[in-house]
Amino acid sequence: MSAASEPTVPTPAQVRRAPKVVLHDHLDGGLRPATVLELAAECGHELPPGSTERGAESLADWFATAADSGSLERYLETFAHTVAVMQTAPALRRVAREFVEDLLDDGVVYAEVRYAPELFVEQGLSLDDVVAAVQEGFDEAVAAAERGIVVRQLLTAMRHQARSREIAELAVAWRDRGVAGFDIAGAEAGNPPTRHLDAFDYLRRENAHFTIHAGEAFGLPSIWEALQWCGADRLGHGVRIIDDITVAEDGSVTLGRLAAYVRDKRIPLELCPASNVQTGAVASIAEHPIGLLNDLRFRVTVNTDNRLMSRTSMTAEMCSLVEAFGWTLADLRRVTVNAMKSAFLPFDERLALIDEVVKPGYAALDPTLDDAVR
Numbered sequence: 001m002s003a004a005s006e007p008t009v010p011t012p013a014q015v016r017r018a019p020k021v022v023l024h025d026h027l028d029g030g031l032r033p034a035t036v037l038e039l040a041a042e043c044g045h046e047l048p049p050g051s052t053e054r055g056a057e058s059l060a061d062w063f064a065t066a067a068d069s070g071s072l073e074r075y076l077e078t079f080a081h082t083v084a085v086m087q088t089a090p091a092l093r094r095v096a097r098e099f100v101e102d103l104l105d106d107g108v109v110y111a112e113v114r115y116a117p118e119l120f121v122e123q124g125l126s127l128d129d130v131v132a133a134v135q136e137g138f139d140e141a142v143a144a145a146e147r148g149i150v151v152r153q154l155l156t157a158m159r160h161q162a163r164s165r166e167i168a169e170l171a172v173a174w175r176d177r178g179v180a181g182f183d184i185a186g187a188e189a190g191n192p193p194t195r196h197l198d199a200f201d202y203l204r205r206e207n208a209h210f211t212i213h214a215g216e217a218f219g220l221p222s223i224w225e226a227l228q229w230c231g232a233d234r235l236g237h238g239v240r241i242i243d244d245i246t247v248a249e250d251g252s253v254t255l256g257r258l259a260a261y262v263r264d265k266r267i268p269l270e271l272c273p274a275s276n277v278q279t280g281a282v283a284s285i286a287e288h289p290i291g292l293l294n295d296l297r298f299r300v301t302v303n304t305d306n307r308l309m310s311r312t313s314m315t316a317e318m319c320s321l322v323e324a325f326g327w328t329l330a331d332l333r334r335v336t337v338n339a340m341k342s343a344f345l346p347f348d349e350r351l352a353l354i355d356e357v358v359k360p361g362y363a364a365l366d367p368t369l370d371d372a373v374r
């Protein structure tokens with residue numbers, strides 16, 4: 001559904017050029033396959049059998065196929081091969097720099113990039129060293145870019161581990177040096193958000209921002225805990241909120257109390273369609289709740305999650321939504337403005353990006369686009 005009077009169904013070329021905002025994109029899920037090969041050779045990491053001989057294309061296939069597992073746990077196993085090659089400062093810097101170069105190529109104008117610093121200390125880096133190396137890589141790419149892009153880090157704690165308070169403190173220590181917030185990730189079942197209440201309490205006392213992976217591989221209780229016990233600003237995925245929405249045969253829709261709360265409070269949903277299909281959270285893009293959630297005016301945002309594992313990009317995600325749901329340029333603009341409104345950036349900076357970058361970028365694609373953004 002579109003707010004424009006004459007809906008414009010965008011072409012893939014228009015989608016590529018459209019300004020994009022990504023709030024949920026993992027650093028260790030977005031390496032270039034060729035870089036994985038080179039870094040693995042440098043550090044002696046053994047990749048899946050045959051990868052080195054068959055080259056980057058074949059390694060890309062391996063990641064996408066192995067991640068296409070129908071289970072979050074098996075999807076996450078593929079990260080062993082990216083995490084292993086990111087254990088030095090030069091490797092982290094390179095991965096971070098290339099990550100931003102690829103975002104630029106994809107038309108992204110604002111990105112929050114997350115990763116778990118605790119995973120990169122196997123060879124002696126401190127947590128501070130890790131954050132500094134990633135920031136250097138981002139800064140290099142931003143400085144070299146031909147157009148503007150704003151990039152921030154989100155520091156993730158692994159939910160099955162016990163370092164969340166420490167990582168939360170790290171996020172606060174780096175808050176004025178490129179880190180915009182905090183997150184927890186990893187296997188959701190058996191590791192509820194309330195395991196990390198101490199970290200979340202601390203962050204709230206520090207007036208800091210955080211999102212929580214919730215409602216991806218586990219359902220409503222996880223979303224409820226993330227919001228009502230932990231105080232999350234946003235939901236990483238949150239797709240299972242659909243379980244609290246009933247559509248009757250006549251098409252009328254009833255929201256349960258939690259779904260109503262999420263919509264009433266404008267809680268941003270960091271939806272990642274391609275990733276959800278791979279982990280089995282949804283059966284197909286066409287059946288993804290994002291179509292209904294967008295129609296019902298939840299605060300929907302579109303994200304990639306892991307570009308390598310899900311063989312995706314913001315352009316690809318948006319094109320798949322245009323194809324599956326007939327989304328127009330006005331729909332793409334709405335989710336982009338939604339994402340920018342939901343960013344962990346100061347209000348004036350968010351507003352400036354919406355007014356000076358996002359809206360003019362869409363107007364350049366279609367000057368007739370209705371100016372009223374829902």
Ligand SMILES: O=c1[nH]cnc2c1ncn2[C@H]1C[C@H](O)[C@@H](CO)O1
Nearest residue numbers: 026028079114115116156185186213
């Ligand atoms: O979609 C996800 N759900 C839960 N955990 C995830 C997802 N994508 C990546 N991760 C994990 C694997 C990474 O090593 C970690 C930090 O980026 O976060």
Ligand SMILES: [Zn+2]
Nearest residue numbers: 026185236305
């Ligand atoms: Zn994720």
